[in-house]
Amino acid sequence: MAMQVLDQNTIDEIKLRRIKTYDPSEIYLLEPLREDDVDIDIMVIVDKAEPERYDLMSKGHKALIGIKIPKNILVYTKDEFEDYSQDKSALSYLIKQHGKRIYAKA
DSSP states (O other): OOOOOOHHHHHHHHHHHHHHHHHOSSSEEEEOOSOOOOOOEEEEEEEESSSHHHHHHHHHHHTTTTOSOOOEEEEEEHHHHHHHHTTTSSSSHHHHHHOOOEEOOO
16 A cells, blocks of 8 residues: 655644644644655643543544545643653654654744
8 A cells, every 4th residue: 555645734734723722832733754654643732631542532533524535643741752752662752753754832
């Protein structure tokens, strides 16, 4: 299966829906790095993870209904993201090294 490349309109729509759902401090997007990977990873960085993390992820999936791409949505606090992005085996590391920051709160 060929890797999917996102157009700017889709990236902008993802960004707007993430901002509305989470009021995040940052949003990262990681498109597939390998031919055998098809999911787009969307990392949302929030100040604190309340309500429960499962509820945050669920809200995130619901907010992207209609955007027809395979996706993983991850929600981390700033501290979690900084800690995990130091571990070369973590997805956070890949996102920080190879992802595209599509939003940063001013």
